[in-house]
Amino acid sequence: MKTILVLYHSQGGTMDGMAHRFARGAAREEEVVVSLKRAQDATLDDLLRCDAIAIGSPEYFGTMAGMIKDFFDRTFQAAQDQTIGLPFVLFVCAGNDGRGAISQIERIVAGYKWRKALEHIRIAGRPTEADFLAIEELGHTLAAGVALGIF
Template sequence: MELMANRLAEGAVKEKNIAVTLKKAADTKLDDLLNCNGIAIGSPEYFGTMAGMIKDFFDRTYEAAQKKTIGLPFIVFVCAGNDGRGAITQIERIAAGYKWRKVQEHTRIVGTPTEQNLVDLEELGQVLSAGVDLGIF
């Protein structure tokens, strides 16, 4: 998961006008969410669901951020042993509660990421950054 997040961030930093911060869910605070212009949520899928720390992040920020982050551009990337759809569905439902805006199809990687998967994640990060930078998202 960390490798996937790093590759996505490598793509995001290619847009020079965008500051990119890579954080683990446990270290991400409400202010981080309130001060971002776009967000990529990455999670492994455990037992058909998102990681508990991702849910914890949502629980800690929802009440205070929900009305202040309406329309926030977001993307999701998930790695899974055999499916990944459950984690994506859960994150999408929570994002709908925040009223965030999905700006790209989410990435679901089953098994060990291939080099092509990592290249695709890098491109996804760059797309998110470029869209935010250009005001498209």
């Protein structure tokens, strides 16, 4: 079985809802195990064991949530040679922007040499049901691709 790590942080609950919808979509693919983890609880082992990673971060002060950065800080040195080419997707929520969080995360994952599997999702403002459906589809598409070995 292949594993997708869904790594996220949420202070106010918005990203919590988005990450759960992503995981629900991914779980529609029976051949894939979905590991949904708050960044603060995720370990190096979680990263080394996954076949793809989905990162869900709110934008705080123009950049990613501190706990997402903390996960990168904790894992980079040990994981950097072992996760080259890991497929990733990124979804961000924000009050009105989100581009700062995306560009900062892109810079970091370029250091790990991970591969962008699908287009990012950026939600500015309160997510609508259409946004949640798009996130669920992103999860399902990633999982289907991982199961088929496309990514």
